[in-house]
Structures are given as C-alpha cells and as structure tokens.
Amino acid sequence: xxxxxxxxxxxxxxxxxxxxxxxxxxxxxxxxxxxxxxxxxxxxxxxxxxxxxxxxxxxxxxxxxxxxxxxxxxxxxxxxxxxxxxxxxxxxxxxxxxxxxxxxxxxxxxxxxxxxxxxxxxxxxxxxxxxxxxxxxxxxxxxxxxxxxxxxxxxxxxxxxxxxxxxxxxxxxxxxxxxxxxxxxxxxxxxxxxxxxxxxxxxxxxxxxxxxxxxxxxxxxxxxxxxxxxxxxxxxxxxxxxxxxxxxxxxxxxxxxxxxxxxxxxxxxxxxxxxxxxxxxxxxxxxxxxxxxxxxxxxxxxxxxxxxxxxxxxxxxxxxxxxxxxxxxxxxxxxxxxxxxxxxxxxxxxxxxxxxxxxxxxxxxxxxxxxxxxxxxxxxxxxxxxxxxxxxxxxxxxxxxxxxxxxxxxxxxxxxxx
Numbered sequence: 001x002x003x004x005x006x007x008x009x010x011x012x013x014x015x016x017x018x019x020x021x022x023x024x025x026x027x028x029x030x031x032x033x034x035x036x037x038x039x040x041x042x043x044x045x046x047x048x049x050x051x052x053x054x055x056x057x058x059x060x061x062x063x064x065x066x067x068x069x070x071x072x073x074x075x076x077x078x079x080x081x082x083x084x085x086x087x088x089x090x091x092x093x094x095x096x097x098x099x100x101x102x103x104x105x106x107x108x109x110x111x112x113x114x115x116x117x118x119x120x121x122x123x124x125x126x127x128x129x130x131x132x133x134x135x136x137x138x139x140x141x142x143x144x145x146x147x148x149x150x151x152x153x154x155x156x157x158x159x160x161x162x163x164x165x166x167x168x169x170x171x172x173x174x175x176x177x178x179x180x181x182x183x184x185x186x187x188x189x190x191x192x193x194x195x196x197x198x199x200x201x202x203x204x205x206x207x208x209x210x211x212x213x214x215x216x217x218x219x220x221x222x223x224x225x226x227x228x229x230x231x232x233x234x235x236x237x238x239x240x241x242x243x244x245x246x247x248x249x250x251x252x253x254x255x256x257x258x259x260x261x262x263x264x265x266x267x268x269x270x271x272x273x274x275x276x277x278x279x280x281x282x283x284x285x286x287x288x289x290x291x292x293x294x295x296x297x298x299x300x301x302x303x304x305x306x307x308x309x310x311x312x313x314x315x316x317x318x319x320x321x322x323x324x325x326x327x328x329x330x331x332x333x334x335x336x337x338x339x340x341x342x343x344x345x346x347x348x349x350x351x352x353x354x355x356x357x358x359x360x361x362x363x364x365x366x367x368x369x370x371x372x373x374x375x376x377x378x379x380x381x382x383x384x385x386x387x388x389x390x391x392x393x394x395x396x397x398x399x400x401x402x403x404x405x406x407x408x409x410x411x412x413x414x415x416x417x418x
Contacts, residue, residue, distance in 0.1 A: 007325050009396055016392035019318070025303055025311055028384040032232075040394045042369045045206060045346045045380030048232030053295035061291045078287045085290060086277070088297045089231075089240050092305060093204060093223070094214035099242055101277045102227070102293065103285055106205060106239040107136055108255070109224045112280055113241060114144045116251040117170045117199045117222060124169035124197070125151055132157040132177045137203055141172070157182065161192050168198040175213070176206035176344035179372050181316075181336040183207070183344050187218040194219070205229060209296075210312055210345035210383075212305040215242060222247070230345070230382060232296030238286050248276050257282030303384060311383040312345040318388060319347045319379055322395040330402040335376055346380040348372070355414045356407040357398065364406055365397040371418040 007015070020026060032049040041049065065073040087097035103109065118127070127141055131154050138154065145152040155163045160173065171193040176183050186202065193200040201222040207213060209230025215223055223242040227233035243251060252273060258264045259281035262272040273279040300308065316336075323334055333350035337343040351357060358371040369379050379394065380386075401407050 012322070012325070012392050012396070013389060016318075016388040019314075019388040023311065023388070025307060025383060026387075028299060028303055029387065031299055032385045034385075036366070038366055040367045040390045040397075042367065042379045042381070042386070042390070042394060044232075044382030044385065045210075045229050045378065046370055047235055048209075048229055048296060048382060049385050050234070051232055051295040051299060053298070054232075054234070054292050057295055058288070058292055061288060066288075073287075078285075081287060081290050082281060082285050083278070085293055085297070086240060088294070088301065089208070089225075089227075090242075092213065092297070092300060093208055093225075093242065094212070094216050094218075095242055096216065096245060098277055099215075099245055099248075100240055101280055102238050102240045102290060103259075103281050104238060105236075106203070106224050106226045107140060108282070109239050109241040109280075110137060110140050110201075110203065111144065112253050112255060112282075113201055113222045113224060113243070113251075114140065114170065114172070115148075115254040117201065118144065118148050118150060119252060119254075120250055121169035121199060124167050126165070126167045126169060127152045128155070128160065128163060128168050128171045128198070129153070130155055130157045130160050130173055132179065132182065133172070133174050134178050134203060134205070137172065137174065160184075160189060164192055164196045164198065166196055168193070168196055170199045170201060172201040172203065174203045174206060176210075178206050179335070179376055179378075180348050181206075181344040181346045181378075183211075183337075183342050186213070186220065190218050190220055206344055206346075209300050209308075210381075211309045215244075220244065227293045227296075231293060231300065233293035234289065237289050237293050241280055243277055243280060245276075248279070253280045253282065255282040259283060259285065299384060308383045312381055313340045313343075315381045315383065315386060315388065315391060316340065316343055316345065316347050319381070319391050319395070322392060323347070323349060326395050326399045327402075330399070332402075333375075345382070346378045348376045348378050350375045351377070353407055353412070355418070356410040356412060357401055358418070359410040360401045360407040361394075361398060363410075365401060367394045367397050369394075371414060373414070 082102045085102040086100035090100040190200045199221045204225035208225045226239045228237040256271045260279050262274045335348040335350040354375040361367040
C-alpha cells in the first residue's frame with residue numbers, strides 16, 4: 001500500500017470498507033464478543049477480546065465438570081490439560097507437542113527457566129539482555145543475578161550481538177518489543193548466542209498469536225509467553241513455557257512442586273523430577289483459567305498463522321499510511337519500524353502529550369489504545385477481530401482530538417493502569 005494524499009475522511013473510510021469486504025478472515029470477527037459496535041478496541045495486544053465459544057465452554061466446565069463431576073473431573077477432564085493446551089500452542093510457535101506446557105504465570109515460568117539455565121551454565125558469569133526488554137523480565141533477571149552472584153548486562157537493542165562473549169551464560173530478549181513493536185531476528189541472534197556457548201531464552205508474549213514463530217527451525221533453547229494477549233485467554237490467564245526436547249532432562253525446575261514430581265500421587269517425601277517437560281510443572285494448575293484459553297487458540301489454528309500475519313502486515317501498513325496522511329501534521333511521531341519484517345502487530349505513535357491524547361480517546365472518542373511511558377500510544381492490531389474500518393475511524397478520531405484540542409483537559413501524568 002502506498003500513501004494516498006487525496007484521502008479525506010469520507011474516502012479513507014470507504015477505502016477501508018473495501019478492504020474489509022475482501023478480507024479472507026472477516027468471518028472471525030463474529031467469533032468475538034463485541035458489546036458496543038461503535039467502540040474501537042485497539043488494546044488486544046494487552047488483553048484480547050472474549051471469544052463467544054469461551055463463554056459456553058466455561059459454563060460447561062463450571063456446571064457440568066465441577067458442579068456435576070466434582071473431584072472426578074480431575075481424571076476425566078483436567079489432569080492432562082496443561083499438556084493438551086501446550087500441544088496446541090506448540091503448533092503456533094513451531095515446536096513439538098511435548099516441548100510446551102501451560103502453567104503458572106509468565107513471570108514464574110521465566111524464573112524457572114532462567115534459574116534452570118544458570119545452574120547448568122554455572123561456569124559462566126553473565127546474563128545478557130537489552131534495554132527494550134519487558135521490565136518485568138528485567139526485574140526477574142536482577143533478582144536471579146543477585147541470588148546466584150551473576151552479572152546482569154543490559155545493552156541497547158542494537159548492540160545485543162556485539163555484546164556476546166565467552167562469559168555469557170544466557171541471552172534473553174522479548175521477541176517483539178512491547179513499546180515499539182520491533183521484532184528481533186530470532187534465528188540470527190539464537191545462532192550467535194550458541195557460537196559463544198550461551199543458551200537463548202525468548203519471551204514470546206507480544207508475538208504468539210500474531211505471527212508465525214519457528215522455535216525448532218531457529219534451534220531455540222527456551223521460551224515463555226502469555227496467553228491473554230493475541231491468544232485471547234482472558235485476564236491473568238496462565239502462561240506457557242517451552243523447553244527444547246534435548247534439554248529437558250538436563251535442566252531442573254527450581255520450584256519443586258508436586259505436579260512436577262515423577263509420581264505426584266505416590267506422595268513420597270523425597271522429590272524426584274518428572275520426565276520430560278512435565279518436570280517444569282509446580283503446584284496444582286489453575287483449571288478454570290486454563291479452560292478459558294482453549295477457544296482462542298482453536299480460532300488461531302482455524303484461521304492459520306500465515307493468513308493472520310499477512311493481514312497483520314497489511315493492517316499495520318495501513319495504519320502507517322493513515323499516520324502519514326492524518327496525524328504527522330500534529331507532531332505525532334512514528335515509533336515503530338517501517339519495515340514489516342521487523343514490525344510486530346502493534347504500531348506505536350509518539351507525542352509529548354501522549355497520555356492526555358490517550359485519555360481523550362478513551363473517555364470521549366470511544367477508542368481504546370494504550371499508553372506506554374514516556375510518550376507512546378500503542379494501536380494494537382488483532383487480525384481476527386480488528387477491521388480496516390476500525391483503524392481508519394480510530395485515526396480520524398485521534399485527528400479530531402488534536403484538531404479540537406480535546407486532550408488539553410486531561411492530566412499530563414499517568415496515574416494507575418494505562
């Protein structure tokens with residue numbers, strides 16, 4: 001798509017509608033709860049929409065499985081759920097079915113894998129990450145480094161490869177940057193980490209469900225990811241972890257819980273780690289929260305990740321054109337890569353009054369993006385539920401916020417959830 005200087009408010013909306021009419025994924029929009037058709041939701045990269053199927057599945061789980069079957073539900077429905085869901089997510093990330101497990105939160109899983117990796121890399125002294133990594137990951141790295149007397153090295157995003165050395169025990173990065181949407185070259189950086197004997201751990205939270213990922217093809221060692229963004233698993237849904245098959249017996253989960261025990265119902269007082277990926281379980285899984293994940297994953301598998309990525313690229317390119325036509329003149333910067341090879345499924349716009357603009361969009365214009373410090377307004381594209389018309393209308397409403405000075409009535413500082 002190329003910039004069209006002749007676009008006006010009417011013509012750009014009509015053009016967006018023409019793109020929606022030929023969208024091969026358009027039927028999937030009806031799979032989600034859209035309570036207010038006039039509300040434009042562009043925060044699916046933080047919390048995905050609710051699939052209609054999830055409501056039915058949750059009702060059955062509560063009424064029939066829990067209510068009707070009681071404790072018998074464990075043997076009949078629940079005991080293998082972490083592995084069954086993991087096998088489905090494995091199809092989205094280029095992994096084997098026995099290399100992915102759904103359990104705990106992203107942070108807990110990240111901690112497990114970092115500590116397990118550092119134990120087998122104890123002869124090395126350094127953890128490497130970049131300053132664009134998600135802060136929660138960095139906090140955990142700081143804690144792990146302190147606990148094991150490791151050195152944490154945080155470098156600029158562009159200097160990761162050149163900062164690798166023989167003392168690097170593990171490299172960990174967010175595959176897609178949460179602020180800019182920049183995508184790291186997974187295969188290239190994983191190979192460079194292996195050249196110096198380091199293990200590679202990727203956080204896939206802003207990638208999974210938005211683009212094809214090939215962990216096996218990239219020879220990735222370890223990965224984690226959340227399920228409540230593009231997987232539409234619901235607020236606080238359990239996360240997943242990936243451990244390459246040949247590493248599973250070499251690494252030891254630092255959290256010794258009974259579901260990671262070789263014979264959990266033997267109730268031995270001595271811990272013996274389970275075989276394979278199962279050893280990375282800890283306590284009793286959150287069954288009802290896990291059940292809510294499956295419908296969103298099923299929809300992604302039905303749609304196909306190649307088609308989802310194709311639409312995501314088209315929509316983010318359309319957003320960039322809209323920015324050029326309608327927003328640039330108000331001093332709005334483009335904080336995301338222009339090359340789609342390095343751009344995820346959200347576009348970040350920068351402006352000195354970004355928080356005020358964000359609040360005006362939410363409170364008065366019925367557009368929900370999100371704000372990230374210091375000056376980023378993120379428009380998240382979730383291809384199964386976001387239409388091209390959504391994007392055109394959102395940018396036109398944002399333009400009105402500037403044109404009419406609506407943002408000026410809102411506070412300059414963020415306070416609370418953004």
